[in-house]
Amino acid sequence: MPSYIVTLKEDATDEQIAAAKKQAQEQGGKIGHEYGIIKGFQVIFPEGSVHSLDSNEHVKAVEADGEQQPYSSRHAPKEPSTSHPPRDAEHGRRHARRSEAEDQVPMLAKQPLHSLSLADLVKHGRPPLSAEALLSSARFTLSLLPIRLAHRIQALRNLPYIVVSNKNISKIYNNYQHSLSTLLPWQGRTISNLEDEIRFTEVLAELVQTHTDTIPILARGFLECRKYISATEVTRFLDEHLRARIGTRLVAEQHIALHFSSQPHFDPGASPTPCPEHPSYIGVIDTALRPASVVDSCGGFVADICELNYGVRPEWVIDGEADTTFAFVPMHLEYIVTELLKNAFRATVENHMNREPIVITIAAEPPDMRPHASHIGLSLPTETRGAFGGDAIAPLDDNAPGVTIRIRDRGGGISPEVLPHIWGYSFTTFSEADEVLGGDDALSVISNASNGNSSIAGLGYGLPLSRAYAEYFGGGIGVQSLHGWGTDVYLKLKGVGKIE
Amino acid sequence: MPRLSLYNATAPGWLKRTKLVTGMGMGARMALVARRPLLLADRRWLASKTQSQPFVRNSHTQTTTTSHSHSPKWRPASILDEWVAKTARPISLRQLMVFGRSLTESRLITSANYVRTELPTRISHRIRDIQKLPYSVVTNPHINEVYDLYYDAFDTFRKVKEIKTLEDNERLCATIRSTLKAHLTVIPKLAMGILECGELKDPADLDKFMNTILRSRISRRVIAEQHLALTDTFHAPWFSPGAKLAESEFIGEVFLKCIAKEVVERCGEAIKEITQRAYGPSVQMPEIKIEGHLDASFPYILSHLEYIIGELLRNSVQASVENHQKKKRAGPPPPIQVTIVESNQNVIIRISDQGGGIPRDILPYLWSFSKGPASAQILNNLGQVPKLAATMQELQLGDGQDQGGGGVFSSTLQPNHGNSLASLSSRPPNLRLGMGLPLSRVYAEYWAGSLELENLEGYGADAFLKISKLGNKNEQLTTRATMDAI
Numbered sequence: 001m002p003s004y005i006v007t008l009k010e011d012a013t014d015e016q017i018a019a020a021k022k023q024a025q026e027q028g029g030k031i032g033h034e035y036g037i038i039k040g041f042q043v044i045f046p047e048g049s050v051h052s053l054d055s056n057e058h059v060k061a062v063e064a065d066g067e068q069q070p071y072s073s074r075h076a077p078k079e080p081s082t083s084h085p086p087r088d089a090e091h092g093r094r095h096a097r098r099s100e101a102e103d104q105v106p107m108l109a110k111q112p113l114h115s116l117s118l119a120d121l122v123k124h125g126r127p128p129l130s131a132e133a134l135l136s137s138a139r140f141t142l143s144l145l146p147i148r149l150a151h152r153i154q155a156l157r158n159l160p161y162i163v164v165s166n167k168n169i170s171k172i173y174n175n176y177q178h179s180l181s182t183l184l185p186w187q188g189r190t191i192s193n194l195e196d197e198i199r200f201t202e203v204l205a206e207l208v209q210t211h212t213d214t215i216p217i218l219a220r221g222f223l224e225c226r227k228y229i230s231a232t233e234v235t236r237f238l239d240e241h242l243r244a245r246i247g248t249r250l251v252a253e254q255h256i257a258l259h260f261s262s263q264p265h266f267d268p269g270a271s272p273t274p275c276p277e278h279p280s281y282i283g284v285i286d287t288a289l290r291p292a293s294v295v296d297s298c299g300g301f302v303a304d305i306c307e308l309n310y311g312v313r314p315e316w317v318i319d320g321e322a323d324t325t326f327a328f329v330p331m332h333l334e335y336i337v338t339e340l341l342k343n344a345f346r347a348t349v350e351n352h353m354n355r356e357p358i359v360i361t362i363a364a365e366p367p368d369m370r371p372h373a374s375h376i377g378l379s380l381p382t383e384t385r386g387a388f389g390g391d392a393i394a395p396l397d398d399n400a401p402g403v404t405i406r407i408r409d410r411g412g413g414i415s416p417e418v419l420p421h422i423w424g425y426s427f428t429t430f431s432e433a434d435e436v437l438g439g440d441d442a443l444s445v446i447s448n449a450s451n452g453n454s455s456i457a458g459l460g461y462g463l464p465l466s467r468a469y470a471e472y473f474g475g476g477i478g479v480q481s482l483h484g485w486g487t488d489v490y491l492k493l494k495g496v497g498k499i500e
Numbered sequence: 501m502p503r504l505s506l507y508n509a510t511a512p513g514w515l516k517r518t519k520l521v522t523g524m525g526m527g528a529r530m531a532l533v534a535r536r537p538l539l540l541a542d543r544r545w546l547a548s549k550t551q552s553q554p555f556v557r558n559s560h561t562q563t564t565t566t567s568h569s570h571s572p573k574w575r576p577a578s579i580l581d582e583w584v585a586k587t588a589r590p591i592s593l594r595q596l597m598v599f600g601r602s603l604t605e606s607r608l609i610t611s612a613n614y615v616r617t618e619l620p621t622r623i624s625h626r627i628r629d630i631q632k633l634p635y636s637v638v639t640n641p642h643i644n645e646v647y648d649l650y651y652d653a654f655d656t657f658r659k660v661k662e663i664k665t666l667e668d669n670e671r672l673c674a675t676i677r678s679t680l681k682a683h684l685t686v687i688p689k690l691a692m693g694i695l696e697c698g699e700l701k702d703p704a705d706l707d708k709f710m711n712t713i714l715r716s717r718i719s720r721r722v723i724a725e726q727h728l729a730l731t732d733t734f735h736a737p738w739f740s741p742g743a744k745l746a747e748s749e750f751i752g753e754v755f756l757k758c759i760a761k762e763v764v765e766r767c768g769e770a771i772k773e774i775t776q777r778a779y780g781p782s783v784q785m786p787e788i789k790i791e792g793h794l795d796a797s798f799p800y801i802l803s804h805l806e807y808i809i810g811e812l813l814r815n816s817v818q819a820s821v822e823n824h825q826k827k828k829r830a831g832p833p834p835p836i837q838v839t840i841v842e843s844n845q846n847v848i849i850r851i852s853d854q855g856g857g858i859p860r861d862i863l864p865y866l867w868s869f870s871k872g873p874a875s876a877q878i879l880n881n882l883g884q885v886p887k888l889a890a891t892m893q894e895l896q897l898g899d900g901q902d903q904g905g906g907g908v909f910s911s912t913l914q915p916n917h918g919n920s921l922a923s924l925s926s927r928p929p930n931l932r933l934g935m936g937l938p939l940s941r942v943y944a945e946y947w948a949g950s951l952e953l954e955n956l957e958g959y960g961a962d963a964f965l966k967i968s969k970l971g972n973k974n975e976q977l978t979t980r981a982t983m984d985a986i
Contacts, residue, residue, distance in 0.1 A: 320959050363857065363959030404956045416845070478954055480964050482848050485792060485841040488962065490954050 168221030347411020819855025
């Protein structure tokens with residue numbers, strides 16, 4: 001039986017509350033708890049019934065009762081706990097899995113995170129890998145993942161209770177717990193034969209699949225919880241979480257890609273993650289990635305969206321050294337470039353400057369001439385390279401020539417009021433006005449994005465996430481706004497290094 | 501400040517031992533507590549006991565640890581303490597202009613007294629900063645020269661009595677002029693000292709010190725030069741008190757309407773000349789294209805603006821020319837694109853070049869006065885500049901070539917007072933001093949603006965100069981409070 005929490009406005013009188021309760025009862029509902037601190041009550045409607053409580057002018061909100069209980073019934077002064085047992089059982093069910101992984105998480109989370117280096121990802125060799133190399137890659141991946149997952153779970157556990165109780169955040173939390181539980185059985189044994197390796201890769205594929213929509217769901221959850229946690233805390237959590245997520249996915253996807261492009265599993269098409277059958281690829285890394293091509297393909301995609309939404313198709317021009325190539329993860333570059341181009345195109349169109357093309361300049365760093373600049377051979381390295389700050393991956397060669405991409409538009413620039421907030425996650429700065437207007441707009445934008453619906457409007461996390469990707473490999477993003485004219489965005493990407 | 505209690509046994513030993521305590525009356529004791537200047541007797545006693553007091557020196561302390569034997573001058577410490585305790589009163593461009601808009605004799609006298617007290621206050625803070633540096637740094641001959649210059653200036657100005665008449669003001673102005681001239685060498689000397697002392701103190705601390713000193717120097721020169729300009733205006737034959745000045749004119753040093761485009765064009769011309777002199781008359785120059793809000797204007801101190809834009813354009817032109825020569829391509833180098841953007845509060849000038857960008861290995865030192873691998877070369881170049889700065893009172897080049905008043909950097913629109921910026925800017929471009937960017941940034945930030953650079957290594961660089969349009973922001977001084985908090 002679906003139950004709802006009905007909250008009335010702060011200025012509602014007792015008579016108005018009583019009237020609302022009467023209205024609910026007339027529509028077939030049964031009053032459950034009555035709350036003292038907030039003006040509201042719980043009502044249980046029969047399955048399938050329709051109610052019109054939100055049309056009552058004194059009603060502020062009608063929320064589905066569920067895992068989210070901002071005002072727990074502990075606060076209600078004198079209610080008999082009629083519906084406690086069912087909720088406890090639910091509690092029990094929901095947290096049942098906790099006890100399995102519960103022993104393991106604190107212990108795992110205490111272990112230090114291995115500083116991932118790109119050398120780690122390519123050290124097993126160029127595909128097709130031999131069986132032994134493939135097993136080595138599997139073992140290496142297994143050694144890293146449980147610890148990384150445990151750290152994430154621990155970070156989630158450190159969030160306020162009320163936040164993790166939100167049904168969206170809770171879903172993500174459960175996903176992580178579930179994934180860890182699928183990996184724990186593997187920890188005891190060594191992967192020493194190909195059947196094991198195949199099954200392990202399936203586990204990895206499931207993990208990658210489960211966590212695909214983490215970001216929109218987290219976004220929705222934090223938006224709903226914005227009253228209970230400060231924007232700074234959310235930003236801090238997300239900055240760390242998203243960076244860690246990049247690394248975890250990378251390690252998993254790399255093994256999957258290596259698996260599918262190696263004998264005897266030579267079937268790149270079957271891979272759940274992109275791994276084109278191209279000699280320049282090592283797993284998910286393309287050693288000959290041409291940024292200009294990525295810009296053109298992403299530009300086409302974004303221009304299509306513009307045409308759909310605005311009826312106009314902005315143009316772009318690539319100058320500098322268009323034929324540069326370097327080693328990078330194509331998926332990441334595509335994400336970043338798409339986000340940045342979305343911003344540039346939208347600004348240009350809204351500023352009515354669509355005759356001015358967006359100028360994208362590609363600058364290739366000259367190779368370092370110093371004698372100690374080393375190239376990486378594919379034999380197992382004698383030492384792993386140190387971390388490039390925090391959880392970032394160290395480039396193979398600290399002086400690996402990289403690429404700087406400048407995107408210059410005439411979109412009118414970013415206003416000084418907005419500029420300090422561009423690196424935040426904008427769903428943390430929604431105002432109450434946005435909510436009243438049609439509260440679901442923000443959420444529907446976000447959920448549309450997760451459905452793959454293309455919306456040109458800022459999703460609120462494109463910039464910070466792009467920066468996370470760029471910084472992960474030792475690069476970064478800089479923004480210079482000329483308010484009243486346009487914006488320059490500088491995408492600095494450190495190369496993965498020369499691989500022989 | 502420790503409270504000296506004379507009535508209990510915990511008074512410091514030296515106090516008890518001197519005859520002062522035993523023979524003192526009530527009044528004398530109170531005076532002691534009230535921090536009266538130390539008498540000669542106790543000074544000598546102190547000096548013989550305390551070796552490391554930075555401000556009490558006598559000629560007996562000879563250092564044997566440093567390679568140059570140093571005999572610090574003896575100077576009374578408490579005088580400095582008094583002035584250090586005062587806070588500087590920051591001023592804004594708008595206030596500078598207000599002084600000049602309706603100039604009367606009484607306003608001029610007020611301005612004179614402001615200068616009379618502000619200068620020694622601000623200098624005293626910097627002297628104290630220098631005194632707190634390690635001994636090994638301050639005994640560096642360059643730094644030490646600057647220290648002496650500052651202390652002499654401090655002594656001179658603090659003794660000036662209250663200005664009451666125009667004659668008093670004339671004397672003050674003469675003092676100001678001679679001090680300004682004497683201090684023209686400060687910037688190169690400080691820079692050399694910093695480079696030589698790279699080992700002795702953390703470069704980050706040295707940069708902080710340099711930025712503070714330079715910012716304060718700008719502030720003192722702004723106040724001083726403004727007052728001189730006002731005095732000149734007051735005594736000009738065409739001037740009548742209370743006359744309203746037209747918009748295109750100066751109020752003192754503040755140019756009411758710097759039109760960004762014109763400044764860029766003038767600087768561009770000057771840089772062109774300098775480049776041709778350095779690389780030969782047939783060198784191919786990049787075109788300087790200007791776009792954007794071409795009539796953007798704002799009040800500013802013209803010499804500051806010309807310095808910043810001059811330095812930025814010089815860097816761009818030089819990089820473009822050299823990069824183009826390296827690549828051996830036909831035709832002129834790619835143009836330099838200048839974009840001027842005006843919004844409600846700011847004017848932003850963006851200078852984009854294709855000069856190949858800044859190499860990775862010097863990027864960390866871009867904004868620093870310590871130059872890492874390039875230190876030796878720059879030190880050498882700096883050695884040639886003091887001669888330039890000292891002899892360019894009339895803004896001629898060191899090698900005797902007259903530019904007819906120094907070209908654009910003398911701000912031929914108005915008289916200058918030994919403008920040290922001009923001399924630094926019109927040196928030949930291949931004499932790299934490593935100071936252009938950090939010094940430009942000090943200037944930009946002084947009036948609450950900013951200067952940033954984005955690098956596209958292998959292609960070029962973009963400089964972003966943001967200027968506050970309104971002139972109502974106070975100068976960004978580093979106050980004692982913020983210094984002590986660091």
